[in-house]
Amino acid sequence: MLAPTMRPIDTVASAMRALTAHAARTWLTLAAMAFATAAVVVLSALGEGARHYVLDEFTQLGTHLLIIMPGRNETTGGAPPLLGETPRDLTLEDALALRRSRYVAQVAPIAVGAAEVSAGSLSREVTILGSTAAYIDIRRLAMTAGRFLPPGDPERGAPVAVIGQTLAEALFGSASPIGRRIRIGDRRFRVIGLLAAGGVSLGSNLADVAIIPVASAQALFDNPGLFRVLVQAGGRESLDAAAAAVRAIIRERHEGEDDVTVITQDALLGTFDRILGALTLAVAGIAAISLTVAGVLIMNVMLVSVSQRTAEVGLLKALGARQRDVLALFLAEALLLAAAGTALGLALAYVGIWLFNVRFPAFQLVVPIWAPLAAALVSVGAGLVFGLLPARRAARLDPMRALVGR
Amino acid sequence: MIVLRGIRRSFQVGDQVVHALRDVELTLTDGDYAAVMGPSGSGKSTLLNILGLLDRPDAGSYTLDGTETTTLPEERRARLRRERIGFVFQAFHLIARLTAAENVELPLMLAGQPIRERRRRVAAALETMGLTPRANHRPDQLSGGQRQRVAIARATVTEPRLILADEPTGNLDRASGEDVIAALEALNAQGLTLVVVTHDQALGARARRRIRMDDGAIVT
Structure with missing residues (x-):
C-alpha cells in the first residue's frame, strides 16, 4: 500500500529544481525581492541612525540639564499674548539667584x-x-x-x-x-x-x-x-524639583509673572525620540510597499510559469497528483523565491550598512531589531498571498486539457 | 476488470455540441490486450481519457475492479490513477529539466514513498527497459525510442494493473516503435491489462482484441 501524500521535502526539492531550471527569471525575481527587502532594512536603519544621532547629541549637551529661556512659550493653548507685550529680560541676577535652590x-x-x-x-x-x-x-x-x-x-x-x-x-x-x-x-x-x-x-x-x-x-x-x-540639577531624580524651583525663583523675581520657559533635557529628548521613531516607521512603511510590488512580480512570474508548464501539471495529475500536491508545489516555488530574496536582501542590507558605517563613522546606521523581522514577514507573506492565485490556477487545471497544452 | 456501461461524453465546440462518445459499452478483463482504432475524431482519445480517469463521462457507469468511479471525488480518482493506472503518451511528456531516473521517480514521489524504496524501484524499472546506462541523462540527451521507454518505466514503476497508451509509436521511427511495442507487450505478458490507441493497422493487428470506433461509438 502506497503512503497517501507527497512528502514536504520532496515538494521543496521539486520546487527548487523548477526554479533553478529557469535561472535568469529566478535571479531577476530574487533581485527585485532582495532590493525591496534591503530598502526596508536600510531605510529603517537610516531613521534609527538619525534617532541615535540626535539622542547622542543631547547627551553630549550634558546630563540632568535644564534649559531656561526668556519668554513664556505657551504650548498648552490659551489666549495668545497681547499685542506689543514683550517678555521681561532674563538677567544675570536671575541666573545667579537660581543657585539658592538646593536642587x-x-x-x-x-x-x-x-x-x-x-x-x-x-x-x-x-x-x-x-x-x-x-x-x-x-x-x-x-x-x-x-x-x-x-x-x-x-x-x-x-x-x-x-x-x-x-x-x-x-x-x-x-x-x-x-x-x-x-x-x-x-x-x-x-x-x-x-x-x-x-x-x-x-x-x-x-x-x-x-x-x-x-x-x-x-x-x-x-x-x-x-x-x-x-x-x-543635582541628579536625575531632582530634575523635576529643580525645574519647579527655577520657576518659583523666577516668578518671585518677576513679580509673580511666569515669563520663562523651562525645558528639561528629558522632555526634549522624548519629543525627538517620538518624532524620529514615527518617521522611521513611516519610511519603513513606504519601503514595505516596494516589497508588495516585488510580491506582485512573484505572482507575475508564477503565472507565466504555470502557463508554460500546463502540460507538466497535466502529467502530474495523470500520475496521480492531487490538487493539493500541485498547489503545494507552486506555492513552494513562490515561497522559496520570497524567502531566498529576503535572505539575499538582508545580506545586501547588512553589508551595505556595514560599509556605510566604516566609511562614515560620524553618522552610524543602526538597524532596529524589528526591521529585518518585519521585512521577512512581509515578503514571505507577499510570497504566500501572491503565490496562491497562480498555484490555485495550476491546481485546478483540468488534467486532460492540460496534457494537450490547452 | 473494467466495465463501461452506457458511457456518454459530449463537448461544446463553438456553438456546436460534439458527441465524442455515444452509449459506449465495454468490458475488459485483467490481462486483456486491446487496440482502440478508428479515424480521427472517432472518440478514441476520449475513451482513453475516461478509462484513465482523466475525464468524467456525462452519463453512464465505469467500474474499475468493482469500484464505481464516476461518482468518486477527485481526490479518490487521483489515488486510483496513482495506484492502478500507468499512462504512456504519444508526446512522451517527460519533464525536460529532470533526468530519466527522476522522471521515472515522479509517481513514487507523488505517492510519498521513502527515498530508499524509490531508488530501488526506479533502478529496477530502468533495468527492465534496458535504460540503466541512461539513468542520469536528461530527455534531450535521449533518442525518441529511449524517451518512450523512460515513459513506460515511469508508467510501470508503481506496479499498476492497467497501462493506457495513446499512440505510443506515433512520434517514433519503425525500429524504435518495434522496441516500444515489444516492451508494452512484455508487460501484458506479465498480466497487466494493456489498452493501446493507434492509427497503425499493423500495430492494431497484434492486439488480441481490436476495438473499432466511429463517430463516438464502438462498431466492432
Missing part, C-alpha cells in the same frame, strides 16, 4: 551675540558666547591648551577669552594663541584658552566661537538680557 548644582548664564574678532590684520566674524566658569562643566567641554574662564564674581567681566580651533587657526595660523591679544568688537581681550575640537552640538559649531565672561558680553553687546540659562 540646583550649577548654573551657567549664556549671552550670545555676533562680533568681529581681530588679531593684527586678520579678522573673522564669529559667534560670541558670554558665560561663566560653570559652562565648561555643564557642557562637558575639554581644553586643548590654556584654561577656561576663571571662576570668580560673574558680575565682573575680565577681558579674557577662550577661543575655538577654527577661529584660532584663522587668526594665528599654527602658532599658539595662548596669551595673545585680540579685539572683539571695540574691546581688547587676552586669549587664555583653546577649546578642544569635536564640540559640534545641535548646529552650533564650538570650533568657531569666542567665549568671554558673561558680564563682558553684556557690556559688549549693551544688552542685559540673557539668551538662556543652563542649569545642572
Whole structure:
C-alpha cells in the first residue's frame, strides 16, 4: 500500500529544481525581492541612525540639564499674548539667584551675540558666547591648551577669552594663541584658552566661537538680557524639583509673572525620540510597499510559469497528483523565491550598512531589531498571498486539457 | 476488470455540441490486450481519457475492479490513477529539466514513498527497459525510442494493473516503435491489462482484441 501524500521535502526539492531550471527569471525575481527587502532594512536603519544621532547629541549637551529661556512659550493653548507685550529680560541676577535652590548644582548664564574678532590684520566674524566658569562643566567641554574662564564674581567681566580651533587657526595660523591679544568688537581681550575640537552640538559649531565672561558680553553687546540659562540639577531624580524651583525663583523675581520657559533635557529628548521613531516607521512603511510590488512580480512570474508548464501539471495529475500536491508545489516555488530574496536582501542590507558605517563613522546606521523581522514577514507573506492565485490556477487545471497544452 | 456501461461524453465546440462518445459499452478483463482504432475524431482519445480517469463521462457507469468511479471525488480518482493506472503518451511528456531516473521517480514521489524504496524501484524499472546506462541523462540527451521507454518505466514503476497508451509509436521511427511495442507487450505478458490507441493497422493487428470506433461509438 502506497503512503497517501507527497512528502514536504520532496515538494521543496521539486520546487527548487523548477526554479533553478529557469535561472535568469529566478535571479531577476530574487533581485527585485532582495532590493525591496534591503530598502526596508536600510531605510529603517537610516531613521534609527538619525534617532541615535540626535539622542547622542543631547547627551553630549550634558546630563540632568535644564534649559531656561526668556519668554513664556505657551504650548498648552490659551489666549495668545497681547499685542506689543514683550517678555521681561532674563538677567544675570536671575541666573545667579537660581543657585539658592538646593536642587540646583550649577548654573551657567549664556549671552550670545555676533562680533568681529581681530588679531593684527586678520579678522573673522564669529559667534560670541558670554558665560561663566560653570559652562565648561555643564557642557562637558575639554581644553586643548590654556584654561577656561576663571571662576570668580560673574558680575565682573575680565577681558579674557577662550577661543575655538577654527577661529584660532584663522587668526594665528599654527602658532599658539595662548596669551595673545585680540579685539572683539571695540574691546581688547587676552586669549587664555583653546577649546578642544569635536564640540559640534545641535548646529552650533564650538570650533568657531569666542567665549568671554558673561558680564563682558553684556557690556559688549549693551544688552542685559540673557539668551538662556543652563542649569545642572543635582541628579536625575531632582530634575523635576529643580525645574519647579527655577520657576518659583523666577516668578518671585518677576513679580509673580511666569515669563520663562523651562525645558528639561528629558522632555526634549522624548519629543525627538517620538518624532524620529514615527518617521522611521513611516519610511519603513513606504519601503514595505516596494516589497508588495516585488510580491506582485512573484505572482507575475508564477503565472507565466504555470502557463508554460500546463502540460507538466497535466502529467502530474495523470500520475496521480492531487490538487493539493500541485498547489503545494507552486506555492513552494513562490515561497522559496520570497524567502531566498529576503535572505539575499538582508545580506545586501547588512553589508551595505556595514560599509556605510566604516566609511562614515560620524553618522552610524543602526538597524532596529524589528526591521529585518518585519521585512521577512512581509515578503514571505507577499510570497504566500501572491503565490496562491497562480498555484490555485495550476491546481485546478483540468488534467486532460492540460496534457494537450490547452 | 473494467466495465463501461452506457458511457456518454459530449463537448461544446463553438456553438456546436460534439458527441465524442455515444452509449459506449465495454468490458475488459485483467490481462486483456486491446487496440482502440478508428479515424480521427472517432472518440478514441476520449475513451482513453475516461478509462484513465482523466475525464468524467456525462452519463453512464465505469467500474474499475468493482469500484464505481464516476461518482468518486477527485481526490479518490487521483489515488486510483496513482495506484492502478500507468499512462504512456504519444508526446512522451517527460519533464525536460529532470533526468530519466527522476522522471521515472515522479509517481513514487507523488505517492510519498521513502527515498530508499524509490531508488530501488526506479533502478529496477530502468533495468527492465534496458535504460540503466541512461539513468542520469536528461530527455534531450535521449533518442525518441529511449524517451518512450523512460515513459513506460515511469508508467510501470508503481506496479499498476492497467497501462493506457495513446499512440505510443506515433512520434517514433519503425525500429524504435518495434522496441516500444515489444516492451508494452512484455508487460501484458506479465498480466497487466494493456489498452493501446493507434492509427497503425499493423500495430492494431497484434492486439488480441481490436476495438473499432466511429463517430463516438464502438462498431466492432
